[in-house]
Amino acid sequence: MSDQREYLLRAEKVSIHFGTHFALEDISFGVKPGEVLGITGPNGSGKTTLINIISGVLHPESGEVYFRGRRITKMKPHQRVRMGMARTFQHARNIPEMSAYENVLLAALNSRAVKGSHRDLEGKIAGVLEKTRLVKQRDIPAGRLSSGCLRRLEIARALATDPELLILDEPFAALSAREEKDLLALLEGLKQEGLTMIIVSHRFDILAALADRVLFLKDGREAFSGPAQDTLAFVEGQRT
Amino acid sequence: MESTTYPLFRTGRRIAGTAAAVLLAIGIFLVPLFVTNQFWLNALIMANLTAAFVATWDFLAGPVGQLSGGQALFLGGAGYVAALAGLAGVNPWLGMLLGLVFAAIAGLVAGLLSLRVSGPFLILATLALAEIAHESVLAIGFLSEQGYAIGGEGGIPLLQILPRSAEGFFTTAYFLSALLLVGLVAGLYLMARSRLGLQLRAAGRDILSAEAAGINTTLYRLLGFAVAAGAAGLVGVFWGQYVGRVTPSLLALQFSFSAMVLAVIGGRGSIIGPAMVAYLSTAVFSWLWVDPHYQQLVYALALLVLIRLRSL
Numbered sequence: 001m002s003d004q005r006e007y008l009l010r011a012e013k014v015s016i017h018f019g020t021h022f023a024l025e026d027i028s029f030g031v032k033p034g035e036v037l038g039i040t041g042p043n044g045s046g047k048t049t050l051i052n053i054i055s056g057v058l059h060p061e062s063g064e065v066y067f068r069g070r071r072i073t074k075m076k077p078h079q080r081v082r083m084g085m086a087r088t089f090q091h092a093r094n095i096p097e098m099s100a101y102e103n104v105l106l107a108a109l110n111s112r113a114v115k116g117s118h119r120d121l122e123g124k125i126a127g128v129l130e131k132t133r134l135v136k137q138r139d140i141p142a143g144r145l146s147s148g149c150l151r152r153l154e155i156a157r158a159l160a161t162d163p164e165l166l167i168l169d170e171p172f173a174a175l176s177a178r179e180e181k182d183l184l185a186l187l188e189g190l191k192q193e194g195l196t197m198i199i200v201s202h203r204f205d206i207l208a209a210l211a212d213r214v215l216f217l218k219d220g221r222e223a224f225s226g227p228a229q230d231t232l233a234f235v236e237g238q239r240t
Numbered sequence: 241m242e243s244t245t246y247p248l249f250r251t252g253r254r255i256a257g258t259a260a261a262v263l264l265a266i267g268i269f270l271v272p273l274f275v276t277n278q279f280w281l282n283a284l285i286m287a288n289l290t291a292a293f294v295a296t297w298d299f300l301a302g303p304v305g306q307l308s309g310g311q312a313l314f315l316g317g318a319g320y321v322a323a324l325a326g327l328a329g330v331n332p333w334l335g336m337l338l339g340l341v342f343a344a345i346a347g348l349v350a351g352l353l354s355l356r357v358s359g360p361f362l363i364l365a366t367l368a369l370a371e372i373a374h375e376s377v378l379a380i381g382f383l384s385e386q387g388y389a390i391g392g393e394g395g396i397p398l399l400q401i402l403p404r405s406a407e408g409f410f411t412t413a414y415f416l417s418a419l420l421l422v423g424l425v426a427g428l429y430l431m432a433r434s435r436l437g438l439q440l441r442a443a444g445r446d447i448l449s450a451e452a453a454g455i456n457t458t459l460y461r462l463l464g465f466a467v468a469a470g471a472a473g474l475v476g477v478f479w480g481q482y483v484g485r486v487t488p489s490l491l492a493l494q495f496s497f498s499a500m501v502l503a504v505i506g507g508r509g510s511i512i513g514p515a516m517v518a519y520l521s522t523a524v525f526s527w528l529w530v531d532p533h534y535q536q537l538v539y540a541l542a543l544l545v546l547i548r549l550r551s552l
Binding site: 055056057076077078081082086087088089093094095097098102103105106107109110111112157158161 | 454
């Protein structure tokens with residue numbers, strides 16, 4: 001990989017298997033600051049496994065992961081969050097009995113940014129809820145929110161940690177057309193602000209709109225890596 | 241769960257709740273003005289201690305989100321360590337501190353277990369720890385230099401800081417037990433509702449979500465266990481000091497079982513509710529002269545009835 005210092009995140013020859021099945025084999029890629037990388041592929045290709053390795057939920061059997069030039073392969077998820085990496089999950093995970101405000105507060109308390117006053121903290125939470133359009137849902141328990149609100153709440157929680165890298169795992173799954181539109185607008189806004197993102201999605205149209213590059217996985221291996229607009233051509237070529 | 245009703249109503253409810261709790265706490269301290277009979281003071285002291293103990297289990301099960309089947313380990317274990325320290329000639333105050341330290345360390349051990357097992361397996365594992373301690377203290381006994389039996393079923397005597405023969409012993413003991421109850425319940429309640437408590441709850445509910453929010457879930461789970469165990473240990477050392485002796489019954493399953501049942505009846509996770517139920521039930525059973533074995537029977541039946549009602 002050329003000039004490793006230019007990458008915010010790097011994965012080098014990452015491999016893991018479950019039983020006799022290789023979930024990922026020799027995956028290497030990098031994400032530059034401000035870039036949006038899309039990760040796609042058929043079901044079972046290893047996308048979520050790769051995200052789990054990057055975020056620390058799983059540790060690879062071989063290979064390394066670097067963030068800001070520092071090896072983080074064996075670090076726990078909360079340590080990576082404190083370094084500036086935040087993620088959402090394929091099935092939105094929040095604490096259901098806590099309100100939207102409390103879910104975001106949890107993350108804001110553990111943000112990597114320098115802690116300010118109580119007013120600063122409240123201001124940050126208010127700002128994040130406003131950005132993700134959750135002001136009206138502030139005091140509603142997460143267990144009562146719609147799927148679209150839950151997705152945005154996860155992103156709000158991630159943003160409250162002041163991340164340099166935001167990883168989104170299937171953020172558009174199970175959303176209505178209206179919710180999709182809202183989420184797309186939010187992510188476009190974050191992209192314009194220069195936030196580095198990794199987006200896992202089956203949706204080529206979404207990736208074409210948001211991603212600068214796409215990594216296509218198949219059977220746990222890298223099948224394609226290149227500009228987003230070339231992904232569809234590659235997939236079409238696979239089918240013929 | 242946080243209410244979706246109007247802020248003023250929520251604020252009003254909070255003020256009313258706080259006022260009620262403060263009045264209740266004041267009421268507990270005023271009891272000796274109306275009760276001077278030693279039997280009743282003893283019964284109410286035991287009610288204070290039982291209520292405080294149940295609150296420690298409820299803190300673990302509620303805010304920390306972990307179920308312990310062996311809370312008696314921390315209660316009786318702390319008492320035994322304090323008693324053994326006394327036998328070794330250690331100052332009683334230092335002995336109590338050692339008992340607290342033991343309870344906190346035992347809590348950390350249970351907390352480490354919770355990182356590997358959960359739910360019914362954690363209940364069984366913590367129950368096993370308590371039973372190991374219980375059977376060990378039952379089995380181990382020896383004769384002192386003066387020829388007295390130490391250990392075994394008879395337990396171990398403690399050097400009381402305030403001797404039972406002292407004037408006003410029961411009144412003083414009552415105030416101290418009331419202070420322990422109010423202080424401990426207030427402390428655990430406020431901790432549960434603080435930002436620390438929020439993170440404890442998150443770490444107990446969903447490890448992945450909590451880690452994604454930057455919470456060190458291992459640290460918070462261990463902290464939760466250490467606090468709950470240390471609090472139970474505080475009750476245990478006071479219990480030993482009051483009675484003047486620790487016996488294997490302090491480590492018995494019935495204590496752990498009672499704590500679980502009373503907490504569920506009083507409203508798991510509310511801390512104040514379980515403490516109130518424990519206080520009232522201990523006082524009522526004392527008033528009715530109910531044998532401890534029948535008390536356990538009543539608790540078990542009450543639990544079954546509650547489960548049935550909730551399933552309707």
